[in-house]
Amino acid sequence: MDNNKKIKWGIVGLGRIADEFAKDLQLIESAELSAVASRNLEKAQEFANKFQCPKAYGSYDELFQDDSVDILYIATPHDSHAELTIKALQNNKHVLCEKPIALNYQDTLQMVKTAKEYNKFLMEAFWTRFNPSVKEVLQHVQNGFIGEVKYVNADFAFVVENLEGNRTTDMKLGGGSLMDIGVYPLFLAYLILGIPKEIAAKSNFHATGADLQTSIILQYESAQAILHSSFLSSSNHKATISGTQGRININPQWYMAESYTLIQGEDKEKIKRPKLGKGYAHEIEECHACLWSDKIESELWSHQNSLDLIKIVEDVREQIGLVYS
CATH class of the missing domain: 3.40.50.720 (NAD(P)-binding Rossmann-like Domain)
Incomplete structure (x- = not known):
């Protein structure tokens, strides 16, 4: 192009x-x-x-x-x-x-x-994959700044005031906290740790069958991730990646972060990385770069990445019994 x-x-x-x-x-x-x-x-x-x-x-x-x-x-x-x-x-x-x-x-x-x-x-x-803070955090992890990653913790939760007649609980529209916002914590765990060996998950449900809150444990060879999504209560919206030599906090709201904090022992360094606009601008720029290079997929969030993540989501759905027609 x-x-x-x-x-x-x-x-x-x-x-x-x-x-x-x-x-x-x-x-x-x-x-x-x-x-x-x-x-x-x-x-x-x-x-x-x-x-x-x-x-x-x-x-x-x-x-x-x-x-x-x-x-x-x-x-x-x-x-x-x-x-x-x-x-x-x-x-x-x-x-x-x-x-x-x-x-x-x-x-x-x-x-x-x-x-x-x-x-x-x-x-x-x-869009979170192209957030400047998230991109730098991944680089720090890959460069070994916090040693071997052992734990990822992330949540995305807020109160939906009216759950009746709402798209968030409409099963025909793919309702539920897992598909709407739970995919974000799952995305982060996958980005940092890859595909888990085992999954354990539990949910509370609406009368329609949509999950209102879901908690997930991902088990890896030598690491774990604990993740949560909810329409019933709010959360800190902070994500933590912990390793053998330190940890990184992606500061609230982590999925659209404008800063992160590097922690080693008593040393803490907050690094600010403002996003452009709401943050969608960065994925737009990635689309343009791919189109100009005649690519049919992004190297940063590839077709395989999407396939891997939706398979993890599907496995969580099976665990909690979330079924769409």
């Missing part, structure tokens, strides 16, 4: 996350919001007007068929990620798909196969 031309984006699904994403898109000089789509044309037009976007569609298919759009950001509920991503790829669109990339491993595998078949870029929108 010509890196002298602006990359034209389309957004599919226009909820809160899409709004935040569009704001960050405006911070990237090489990006242009070219078209948006909702199943409600009035909503699409309102969104387009807000962000000075020239095209608004009242169906996703219309956007898929717009030849002027280079890449689509899929920001719909979890249950539709696989279907819409595959359809977009088949219409020769590159895709950034919101996390979790799909509800199960087989759907994710089909998405990856389609991207390869049509030679189109596909990446899961795990």
Whole structure:
């Protein structure tokens, strides 16, 4: 792709996350919001007007068929990620798909196969992977700053005031704390320690069958991770990576951090790494770098990374008995 031309984006699904994403898109000089789509044309037009976007569609298919759009950001509920991503790829669109990339491993595998078949870029929108603090923390771990990692602790929890009639508990939309926010702590454990040998998990459930809070222990050869997600209570939103020679705290809110703290004995050093905008800007920049290099996947968050993570999530679901139709 010509890196002298602006990359034209389309957004599919226009909820809160899409709004935040569009704001960050405006911070990237090489990006242009070219078209948006909702199943409600009035909503699409309102969104387009807000962000000075020239095209608004009242169906996703219309956007898929717009030849002027280079890449689509899929920001719909979890249950539709696989279907819409595959359809977009088949219409020769590159895709950034919101996390979790799909509800199960087989759907994710089909998405990856389609991207390869049509030679189109596909990446899961795990924006935390491209956060400056998180990237540096991983480098410190890989460089042996804290010795051999023995323990990872991370949580993501907040109170959902009205659980009734809410997408967070709607099983048709892939509801539950695990799929919505529990994937973040699982992502961090996977990033640092890889694929676990064993998984133990327990949940409390809503009447719909969605998990309201889930606690997870990942067992590795010589390390453990303890992780938690909840819609019932709040948490510190701090992550800790502990090793034989020290530890690293990713400061609140760790999944969108602007600083981290290195600790060795009594020595502590807080390092500030401001993010650009809300933090979505960094994954947008990664997409652009990959497109300019004609890559169909990112080296920082690859197709295999997404497959590995969704398999871990699927194993946790089996442990807790979280079943989608």
